[in-house]
Amino acid sequence: MKFKVFLITVLVSVYSINATILNDSLALKKDSISHWKNSNKVRLIFTQNSFVNWSAGGNNSIAGIVKINLLRNYKNNHTTWFNELKSSYGLNKEEERELRKTEDLFEVNSTFGYRENTKSNWYYSAKFNFKTQYTNGYKYPNTDKPISRFFAPAYLFLGVGTEYTKKESNFKLYLSPITNKTTFVFDQRLANEGSFGVKRAVYDTDKNLVSEGENTKIEFGMLATGEWKSEVMKNIQMANKLILYSDYLNNYGNVDVDWEINFDLTINKYVTANVGSHFIFDDDVKRKEDIDNDGTLDILGPKIQVKQLLGVGFLYNF
Template sequence: MKFKLLTLIVLLTTISINATILNDSLALKKDSISHWTKANKVRLIFTQNSFVNWSAGGNNSIAGIVKINISKNYKNNHTTWFNELKTNYGLNKEEKRELRKTEDLLEVNSTFGYRQNTNSNWYYSAKFNFKTQYTNGYKYPNTDKPISKFFAPAYLFLGVGTEYAVKESNFKLYLSPVTNKTTFVFNQRLADEGAFGVKKASYDTDGNLISEGEKTKIEFGMLATGEWKSEVMKNIQMANKLILYSDYLNNYGNIDIDWEINFDLTINKYVTANVGSHFLFDDDVKHKEDVNNDGTLDILGPKIQIKQVLGVGFIYNF
């Protein structure tokens, strides 16, 4: 395991060095004839702790996250079309403990907008969003029974509405009164549990299966999305994104919250530091915990989910 981890670190470092050597172009390239722009970014973030005869104690650990963001956008006087692919994956290895996942995301975004008046910042818009994960998720240290898998869950948002966009202040506000949210749980065991809000399996009084859990859940509701980017201080960029969703048919007024805020600290052209927080609340995602210490995860109520990241790494724009 140590050899594999060392090989992975060497490989990622080699990729970063080669990217640095090859990067002699701008991060943002524009074709003024076709009205297309593209901005592609690869980031490697590392954290490491090492102890030798440290009286206070501690375990050696190393962690790494790969973040890739690829976007291609179209804009003319009346039409905009924003397309983005985001993918993140992170691992942590601590002494005397198994390799653990810290980050796992595959996300695709596409927003099409049209405005009749070129002086207006309001667009008629249609938005598409899809996200899932690559590998199994576990309630560590239990690695025998995954609590999430590829396409379990996966989320699809598709809706129409209006978007207010101000390029000068890097601000966007999207409002949709009609948005479809589809939840996929393509794992029968998790679907039978009713994980992530799908209808769970039903059993008779003797515990015999009557009907399997459903693998999809379709909702219609309203969606609001706000994005704001700003240079809060020299070489410190803030990216703030808030997503709010409420279903019309199932407990209307109960709001799913997805709020992410990141600060990128530019050290030089190739080295950066990142400080970020991610807050989630989804009434359909139930917290799992082994309450009775019997080795079985009990399904409890929904809870606020919080993730924080602090790291230094390499960045490659192309």
């Protein structure tokens, strides 16, 4: 009888221990899932025009863009950590014309935030952003001299500030009074020309090189970033992002503007359409034109850069 009682006690104890371990494991797993959210999207967007005996005329063309967006986001009561990798590359081939690049981007974003009060939407934040391109860019049809290359330019933003987030309305506002912006131009010819705001090379009166152009430009200024996402209609998602930056050390008051707005139209789980516009104004990025038609690109003043996209594509989530 005592042995049975002892055996039952041991079994109950073992069951209780196993149940506790299992509950702790499930709780840990649940806690881990609730804190981290991952998203992986690959999108292929393409357009195509074809003409056969078309009286109005036209050139056959085909274009495609591959977009990759990877997210790794962490959030608990006090801490948020947003991580994003964006990459896109597009080509266009038109009849009787060379293959041309239409889009080229590699970008990494990371924002860390901490709040003391769990009821507050304001976080103490630190932000990191890096972007560059993969291949040479040209002022078509001139393909002899690239006007941009890999790491020419590349931009690095690093700053601290505060961020307001409101999950219900998918809205974010980041304000940083102290942000470092570093511009890299690791192509000496472009650096000598003073491209993208770096200090250009110095030549004597006989056009002999005295000192080469600098490969980096360091700025300190203030940064404001706003992001807003909304479902404007059923199956139509809008993403709106505005970035404003002004340098304290050089022409304070001149504001660099980077505004991007996109509409994603969901047709089904795998087929989507995309309509978007991207506007950039950077006082350091000068326009290049061949004014004299001699094959030499003359450096002129800055202008608003505009890019628009309309296409239908395939979306894969994993």
